[in-house]
Amino acid sequence: MNPQAPVYVRAEDDAWLTVAWYQFHAWRGRRPFWAGLFTFVSGFPIAYFPYADLRLGNLSLAMATTGGAGALIIGVLLITLGLALWFQQAIRVFAGVASILLALVSLPVSNLGGFGLGFVPALIGGALALAWVPGQPGDEEPADQRQGGLDMAKAEAMAGLQDFPGQRETEMPAHASETTAHADGGRNSAG
Template identity: 45%
Template sequence: MLLRVWRRFTAWRRGRPFWAGLFVAVGALIILFPPYANLKFGDMVISIQTLGGVSALLIGALLVICAVALWVAPKFRLAAGIVTVLLSLVALVVTNLGGFLFGTLFSLLGGALAVAWTDAPKKQKKPKGGAEPATETTQRVQPT
C-alpha cells in the first residue's frame, strides 16, 4: 500500500512544478518567521513587531498562495513564478532583508524554477553514429 501511495505521489509531482512550489513555501515561511518570533535573553525580550512585521505577513501570505497555486494549478506557473520573483525582491527591501537573505534566495530560486518549468515531454536524442540522413538542408548566404 505504501508503494502505491508513493507512486501516486510521484505521478502527481511530475505533472506540476513541485520543487518550485516547495522552495517558494520554504522561503515564505522563512520570511514570515522572524518578525513574530520573540527571542528571550535572560529578562530581556526582543520582538520585531513593526511595519516590517506587517509587510512580512502580507508578503509571506502571498508567497504561500503562490506556492499553493504552483501545486494546485500548474497552468498558472508563469504568473505565479513572476509574482514570486517580484515579491521576493520586495521582501529583500521591506522585511528584515527578506528573512535574513535566506527567504529571498529560496523564493527567487522557486520563482525561477516555476518560470522555467514545462510539462512538454523530452525530445529523444539522436544517435551520434549518423544512422539517419539529414532531412533539412541549410543554405549559406554570402554577405554582399
C-alpha cells in the first residue's frame, strides 16, 4: 500500500471513516503496534484467572491461588507495558525484556500464565518489541527517477555493459607504465 497514493472516497458519509482509517494506519506504522497489542492483551487472562470462579449449577469451581496478588500485579504491569509500547517507543527494549520476564514469572504465579492465554501473547509481544526498529525516512528522489526514467550513465552502470570490451575502473590507462602504477599505489592517476 502506497502511503502517498490518492484517496478516493465514494460518498461523503464515508469520508471521515476513511480519513480516520488512514490516520490510524499512519499512527500504527510509527510504533511497535503489534508488540503493544499482544502485550496489552496478555495482561487480562493473567490477572483474571486467579480471581475467576466458574459456576456449573450448584457447583462452584474457584481457581484462586496463593499468588493472586502477584498475578494481579503481573497482569497490570503487562497492560501498562503494552500501552507504553504504543505511546513511548523509546522504551521498547526495556518493555520487551520486561514483558518476557513477566510472562516467565506468570507461569508459577498465575495458573500457568493464565493457562497459556496470557503467557504466549506476552512472549510474542516481548519478542516483537525487541525486534521492532523505527524506520528511517527515505531521501526524496528526483522527479525523473520517480517516473521510472534514468539517465544514460546510470543505466549503463546498472547494466554493466558486458557486451563492449573496454577499460574498467580498476584498470590502468594505456599510457601508464608499471612504475607509474607503483608510484601512486596502484590507483589511476588520471581519474
